[in-house]
Amino acid sequence: MVRHRRHHVIWFLGILVGLVIGLAGARPLAAQGPDPGLPRGAAYRGARIFSERCVQCHGTLGKGDGPMAGQVPVRMADFTDPAFAESRSPEAVFEVISNGRIENLMPPWKNTLSESEIWDVTAFVWSLHLGDLDLNAAALQYQALCASCHGAQGEGVGQTPALAQTRWLAATDAEWRTAASGPDHPALPSTDPAALRQAIAFGRSFSLGFNLSQARVEGNGRLTVRVRNDTTGAILAGAVVDLLVFEGTTLITQRRATADTEGVARFEGLPTDSSWAFVATTVHNEVPFESGLLQFEPQQTELEAPLPVYEPGARLEDLRIVRAHWVIGLSDARTLDVGELYAFVNSSDRVYTGELDANGHRIVLSFELPEGATNVGVEGDSEGMRFIRLGNRMVDTLPFPPGQRQVLLRYSLPVQDGAVALGHPIPYPVDNLNLLAPDIGMRIEAPDWLRREPLKTASGDYLNFVITNLPAGSAPKARLSNIAAAQMTTTAMTSGGQVIDSEARPGLSGLPWVPIVLAALAVVVLGGGTVFLMRRQQAQMAALPALREQQKQALIHAIAELDDRYEAGELSEAAYQTERRLLKARLITLMRDEG
Numbered sequence: 050m051v052r053h054r055r056h057h058v059i060w061f062l063g064i065l066v067g068l069v070i071g072l073a074g075a076r077p078l079a080a081q082g083p084d085p086g087l088p089r090g091a092a093y094r095g096a097r098i099f100s101e102r103c104v105q106c107h108g109t110l111g112k113g114d115g116p117m118a119g120q121v122p123v124r125m126a127d128f129t130d131p132a133f134a135e136s137r138s139p140e141a142v143f144e145v146i147s148n149g150r151i152e153n154l155m156p157p158w159k160n161t162l163s164e165s166e167i168w169d170v171t172a173f174v175w176s177l178h179l180g181d182l183d184l185n186a187a188a189l190q191y192q193a194l195c196a197s198c199h200g201a202q203g204e205g206v207g208q209t210p211a212l213a214q215t216r217w218l219a220a221t222d223a224e225w226r227t228a229a230s231g232p233d234h235p236a237l238p239s240t241d242p243a244a245l246r247q248a249i250a251f252g253r254s255f256s257l258g259f260n261l262s263q264a265r266v267e268g269n270g271r272l273t274v275r276v277r278n279d280t281t282g283a284i285l286a287g288a289v290v291d292l293l294v295f296e297g298t299t300l301i302t303q304r305r306a307t308a309d310t311e312g313v314a315r316f317e318g319l320p321t322d323s324s325w326a327f328v329a330t331t332v333h334n335e336v337p338f339e340s341g342l343l344q345f346e347p348q349q350t351e352l353e354a355p356l357p358v359y360e361p362g363a364r365l366e367d368l369r370i371v372r373a374h375w376v377i378g379l380s381d382a383r384t385l386d387v388g389e390l391y392a393f394v395n396s397s398d399r400v401y402t403g404e405l406d407a408n409g410h411r412i413v414l415s416f417e418l419p420e421g422a423t424n425v426g427v428e429g430d431s432e433g434m435r436f437i438r439l440g441n442r443m444v445d446t447l448p449f450p451p452g453q454r455q456v457l458l459r460y461s462l463p464v465q466d467g468a469v470a471l472g473h474p475i476p477y478p479v480d481n482l483n484l485l486a487p488d489i490g491m492r493i494e495a496p497d498w499l500r501r502e503p504l505k506t507a508s509g510d511y512l513n514f515v516i517t518n519l520p521a522g523s524a525p526k527a528r529l530s531n532i533a534a535a536q537m538t539t540t541a542m543t544s545g546g547q548v549i550d551s552e553a554r555p556g557l558s559g560l561p562w563v564p565i566v567l568a569a570l571a572v573v574v575l576g577g578g579t580v581f582l583m584r585r586q587q588a589q590m591a592a593l594p595a596l597r598e599q600q601k602q603a604l605i606h607a608i609a610e611l612d613d614r615y616e617a618g619e620l621s622e623a624a625y626q627t628e629r630r631l632l633k634a635r636l637i638t639l640m641r642d643e644g
Contacts, residue, residue: 087213088172088258089139090165094297095173098166102158111177123153133178134222139257143171143218165324168258176259179250184260187247194237194248195229203255213255225249264301266294270319270345273353274329276312279451280360280398284312285333290356292316293328321345333358336400336448359450363401368414368449369394370479375471376511377486377529385469385532386424389416389458393449393477401449410437414445416458417473428457464532472526479519484527485511495527 099111106125108114113125126133146167149157158167192201198209205211220228226249228234237245254260272292276285288308294301306314319327322345329340338358345352372392379385393414395401403413418425418441425443427436435447443458462469475482486493488503488510498514505511516525615625 087215087256088254088261089215089218089256090168090170090172091258091261091264092169092173092176093262093264094166094299095169095171097299098162098170099173103170106155111174121154128174128177129180131178131180134175136221136223138219138221138224139171139175139253140219141221142174143167146170146174172257172259172261175253175257179259182247182250184251184254187251190244190247191251194244195252198235199252203252211255212252215256217253217256222246222249225252264296264299266302266320267318268320268322269350270317270321271351272316272319272327272329272343273351274306274308274314274316274340274356275353276308276314276331276356276358278333278360279357284310285331285358286310286312288312288314288331288333288358290314291330293330294319295326295328297324319345321350323347329354329356331356331358334361336361336402336450338450359398359400361402361448362399363395363397363449363451365401367395367397367399368401368477369396370475370477371481373475373479373482375482375484377471377484377491379487379489379532382532383464385462385464385471385529387460387462387471391416391456391458393454393456395449395451395454398451400451403446403448406439410439410444411446412439412444413447413449414454414456415476416443416445416456417475418442418460419462419471419473421463422460423463424459424461426459428459467532468528468530469532470526470528472524474522474524475519476521478521479523480517482516482519482525484514484525486529488512491532492530493527494530497525498527 099107100109104115105117106113106115106121107128108118108125111128113127115125118125145155146162147157147159149155151157158170162170198206199212200206200209203212217225226245229237229245229249274290274292276288276290277283278285286308290306290308292304292306294304304316306316308314314329316327319325325344327343329343331338336358338356340354340356343352343354370391371394372390374388374390376388376390377385378388401413403411405411420441422441425438427443427445430436435445437444437446445456462471471484484493484495484498485504491512493512493514495514498516501513501515503510504513514527519525611620611625614620
């Protein structure tokens with residue numbers, strides 16, 4: 050059960066960090082001087098970003114041989130070439146990643162990645178041309194040739210310049226070599242080119258983290274966690290507390306401490322930079338509990354956090370849905386995508402642990418699925434660790450403590466004769482349920498719903514229907530028709546066309562309109578409890594421009610695949626022409642957006 054909770058935490062951290070990624074951009078480099086943030090970037094973090102965003106063009110190993118390299122009008126750079134750094138500096142690499150080279154179809158990433166993330170990628174790209182360089186041997190050469198003047202940590206000795214300065218990021222390897230062997234530099238004990246190359250490479254590590262192959266969990270931060278039973282008021286002396294340590298969205302390590310007689314568990318030596326986050330967890334009566342997201346403020350080294358636990362005993366009657374939204378989207382003329390967002394409340398002071406079914410599955414929350422649903426999933430649980438599918442329903446297995454819980458269920462429904470019947474039972478009482486569908490020509494028959502004013506969102510107007518005060522077991526229904534015509538209207542639009550996310554999965558979660566609409570709901574109707582959706586919307590909106598080339602290639606590939614299926618006799622003439630027009634319209638829309 051603890052693993053289930055961790056996965057939820059990782060998703061939440063990903064959304065939170067997405068806000069930073071979406072809003073941050075590249076800022077000008079400082080010209081020179083010591084920088085407390087040095088070394089800039091970390092190659093291990095950059096490797097993750099590179100594998101997610103760069104390999105399509107640059108290849109898995111950075112040789113410039115990715116599957117899309119042939120579409121670029123120039124020959125791709127080979128980052129593994131030892132000569133790569135002769136005429137390039139880390140700052141130059143940073144600038145290209147930040148601002149792109151549109152003439153070469155290299156997108157700018159400064160509005161998608163934060164400055165620190167671009168330095169991470171820069172550090173990784175820089176590491177590739179070093180090949181099999183032995184960093185231990187490089188450290189020895191640096192100590193022998195350079196440390197007496199520049200310092201063991203690049204801090205500088207006397208009037209000798211420090212190497213732990215941002216200004217060295219603007220120098221190429223050739224410029225470093227010339228400076229180290231030129232007449233203005235003291236004579237070196239050795240002029241062996243290989244030894245000098247090793248010393249220079251290690252000298253680089255004081256300003257650029259190309260040699261950082263793993264995270265270092267160290268610092269002067271102290272975290273105090275107080276464990277208390279909020280049902281009984283008892284202090285939990287002896288409780289075992291695990292601290293999950295995240296860098297960005299990645300779980301780096303886990304530390305453990307035992308609460309003292311005052312119920313306090315202490316953790317020391319923690320990094321306090323804003324890129325680090327922590328979650329304290331404990332288990333009480335076999336139920337996991339967590340503290341929520343913990344971070345140090347700037348200049349803060351002491352942090353305290355409560356970790357409440359509760360006794361079991363909440364009843365099913367203590368649960369209700371205070372807000373629910375069914376959001377409709379279209380991926381093509383044959384598929385309707387549905388997102389169901391539920392905000393639950395456990396109004397008791399105890400944990401609801403659910404019931405065990407005949408097969409031993411713990412059922413805490415249950416979500417009915419309409420007949421024919423495909424691509425079923427829950428946002429934030431892609432591995433299926435916490436949520437499991439049992440027949441025609443999706444089940445949440447995580448015990449529900451007092452307070453709120455939000456769940457975003459997604460699935461797709463087949464369109465038959467241009468229409469879809471939407472509806473299923475809801476096992477819980479619902480205070481307010483909205484049905485939202487894009488106002489693009491679909492007809493909606495919802496006799497039991499009240500029609501309200503359309504919602505205006507960043508992705509256009511949405512038709513708005515509402516039902517209030519539904520008793521448990523109600524089965525609201527609606528029928529959507531004229532879907533094929535509505536889809537063609539969407540793809541023919543000259544702006545705001547639907548695009549394909551680089552991390553898309555089948556169904557709702559891969560569509561960019563999902564976070565946009567839900568972010569709008571956070572402002573218009575959901576309230577502050579769903580601000581996290583705004584964060585995801587901002588991050589994905591910022592990411593879209595940089596993904597357009599990949600999206601265009603995906604559509605071209607889909608058209609080619611469709612042609613092959615038609616030639617193989619798998620499609621009728623009418624079906625082939627209809628689908629091809631649809632794909633072509635989406636491609637044209639995307640290219641117009643590029644313009």
